[in-house]
Amino acid sequence: MKYITDIGKIKWLSEKEKTNLKKVTDRYEFKVNDYYLSLIEWKNKKDPIRRIVIPEDLEMDKWGSYDPSKEKSNLVMPGMQHKYRSTALLLVSGTCGSICRFCFRKRIFIKKGEAGCVNIDKAAAYIKKHKEITNVLLTGGDPLMLPTKKLSEIIGKLRKIKTVQIIRIGTKMPAYNPDRILKDPSFAAMVRKYSEDERKIYFMVHFNHPRELTPKAIKAVNVLIRAGAIMANQTPLLRGINDNVQTMAQLLRKLSFMGVPPYYVFQCRPTLANKDFAVPVEKGYRIFEKAKSYCSGLAKRAKFVMSHASGKIEVVGLTEDRIFFKYHRAKKEIDSSKFIIAKRNPKAYWFDDYKELIRESRLE
Ligand code: SF4
Structure with a gap:
């Protein structure tokens, strides 16, 4: 796989574009590979695949914050978050198969960014002590950037902990570099080894657009499924990438056909420099709901959520003047399943933009 980290080497861009974008890539890391570049339709400057990896100068816009979900407040040691009782999140890699321009962990991809791998x-000692942790999510960066041997060592150590049932691997590698899976048979062997009858390995894959579902990507996903992995997809809803009903419906449908249930569709977090990708909450919810109307029940399993500092807040409905939220996961036990009614705000990009909360109710 050939990686390109210098925007000046992207031959399809004009000299003017390269000079213009250099200031962006001086601030935020740029990385793409030749496979993913081959998926771009260069004649279309607004091509959604292009938007995923090629920067725009709008990225210099000072909107949002480095850590909108306040992940730092969940750190129990460098590279390990324990936000929800049953789940630990481990940052095991500081790089990805390409860098998404809308990355919500952009703070990793800045010059002198957070290194912080666990x-x-x-981490294993902490998890052993905290028996309530049944799920461990490996993330980063992309864990599949690690050599299989290294990843296998990490999973092996976690598998030895009896209380850890599910090991999740968050990865965009089937989209960015399916050969990572296809050309390394030891990877599928590792998945087979650790995906036990009663304790599975889950892959939280990250397809944003149906055009990423190439024959190679589908094949890579199938290798994982045949090795015994359980699949789920998560994607943010992104302006100019999947923020239209047909594209979103096609993505959800195709994923369900392939055996990859759509799990979360995220409201784009207000991360620094991501204004260009953000869609207002209510508009996004409408797109999501309309897209689901073209899907079977199996493709409709996704939830539209905000990964808020206080928990995963699902948008569950809209009326003319009200919006309805429910905590799908809550950082504090007391918020678990809390239902919130707020006055609509078509300009809201995040839960915090809803200033008029009308009613909150908790389960007794
Ligand atoms: S794959 Fe995930 S961590 Fe990597 S750049 Fe994209 S959003 Fe960020």
Whole structure:
């Protein structure tokens, strides 16, 4: 796989574009590979695949914050978050198969950015002590950037902990570089080894657009399924990429046909420099709901959520003047399943933009 990290080497861009974008890539890391570049329709400057990896100068816009979900407040040690009782999140890699321009962990991809990969022995000791942790999510960056041997060591250590049932691997590699899976048979062997009858390995894959579902990508997903992995997809709803009903419907449908249930469709977090990708909450919810109307029940399993500092807040409905939210996961036990009614705000990009909360109700 050939990686390109210098925007000046992208031959399809004009000299003017390269000079213009250099200031963006001086601030935020740029990385793409030749496979993913081959999916771009260069004649279309607004091509959705192009938008995923090629920067725009709008990225210099000072909107949002480095850590909109306040992930830092969940750190229990460098590279390990424990936000929800049953789930631990481990940052195991500081790089990806290409870098998404809308990445919500952009703070990793800035010059002198947060390194912060976890020490797996220390993390395993913490998890062992905290028996309530049944799920461990490996993330980053992309865990599949690690050599299989290294990843296998990490998973092996976690598998030894009896209380850990599910190991999740968050990855965009089937989209960015399916050969990572296809050309390394030891990877499928590792998945087979650790995906046990009663304790599975889940892959939280990250397809944003149906054109990423190439024959190679589908084949890579199938290798994982045949090795015994359970699949789920998560994607943010992104302006100019999947913020139209037909594209979103096609994505959800195709994923369900392939055996990859859509899991979360995220409201784009207000991360620094991401204004160009953000869609207002209510508009996004409408797109999501309309797209689901073209889908079977199996493709409709996704939830439209905000990964808020206080928990995963699902948008569950709209009326003329009200919006309805429900905590799908809550950081504090007391918020679990809390239902919230707020006055609509078509300009809201995040839960915090809803200033008029009308009613909150908790389960007794
Ligand atoms: S794959 Fe995930 S972590 Fe990597 S750049 Fe994209 S959004 Fe960020």
